[in-house]
Amino acid sequence: MSADVIAPPPPENPTEDWLREERIPHIWCPGCGIGTSVNCFTQALEESKLDRDNVVIVSGIGCTGRVAGYLKLDSFHTTHGRPIPFATGLKLANPKLKVIVYSGDGDLFAIGGNHFFHAARRNVDMTVICVNNMTYGMTGGQVTPTTPIGAKATTSPFGNIEEPFNLPFIAHSCGAVYVARWTSFHVRQLTKAIRDAIAKPGFTFVEVISPCPTLFSRRNRLGDGLDAMKFYKAHSEIRNGADTREVAISHQSKIICGKFVDITRTTWHDAQAAHLHRVMGNRFVPPRNWEHLIKSDPMEDLVAETIRDSSGDGS
Ligand SMILES: Cc1ncc(C[n+]2csc(CCOP(=O)(O)OP(=O)(O)O)c2C)c(N)n1
Ligand code: SF4
Ligand SMILES: [Mg+2]
Secondary structure, three states: OOOOOOOOOOOOOOOHHHEOHHHOOOOOOOOOOHHHHHHHHHHHHHHHOOOHHHEEEEEOOOOHHHHHHHEOOEEEEOOOOOHHHHHHHHHHHOOOOEEEEEEEHHHHHHHOHHHHHHHHHHOOOEEEEEEEOOOEOOOOOEOOOOOOOOOOEOOEOOOOOOOOOOHHHHHHHHOOOEEEEEEOOOHHHHHHHHHHHHHOOOEEEEEEEOOOHHHHHHHOOOOOHHHHHHHHHHHEEEOOOOOHHHOOOOOOOOEEEEEEEEOOOOOHHHHHHHHHHHHHHHHOOOOOOHHHHHOOOOOHHHHHHHHHHHOOOOO
């Protein structure tokens, strides 16, 4: 090329605006599904048209836990297993925030399992995105609570014998108001699911079945990231509204995907406000930014009355 020919600028990455580019290149291996999920996430945020000053992302520890650090949002890379209580604290301190937890199957359902159950039970208003690669990727490929029976891991070289969790069933039975599962092959559906989950008040959950080619796939002789995409394409069945008891995943078996749960239940904040108003009457002062929370509240009249009453002279 002659010296006076100017090369065209590289094409803009559609997610550029959401990434802390100074932190790129990222740590994820070639063919890993985490990056694909982030692409869907940033697309969902773009489509959601949220005020990004009010969006926070919280991750735990793991390869997936690194997501928070790459996003140009108020982001928190917390300790292993603790993103949900951290996120709950953020939401309590400022109910106006849109709080999103983004972490791995090990982080959210092994060490962090207890927190997941109770945040869902309480219907704390947050979205939890779990990248389920069925292994502890970051620490070398050990068994997690989602590793299928028969799959090999560093801690089960002859194959896992422990019954894995069925994550949509757990989320549903603990009280989540929105539950969906897609694979990292289903990018459009995953993007829409994340968008819908973020838009819905209450505890919402999106599971992303994702390959870990370096540790899980290699040890189980499942090929590379592209082989995983071919597998997801050939072996996924979309069944919206499926009974969550029937969507468990076995080793290299069919993966049932779709939106399984979409219900309405009073959120923790709304229940708390209504209750305190009942008990304390006009002495109850609603939290800061309360108006934002009551928009889709099933007890809207009661809470609106709370605000009206407490904005009076307090007598
Ligand atoms: C208290 C504590 N125990 C153990 C660890 C080690 N550790 C770091 S990441 C991780 C597993 C993460 O697995 P997962 O959440 O599935 O994320 P992935 O790497 O697969 O994306 C473990 C056990 C730790 N950092 N802190
Ligand atoms: S070790 Fe596995 S989960 Fe971690 S970045 Fe590599 S492929 Fe992804
Ligand atoms: Mg994992």
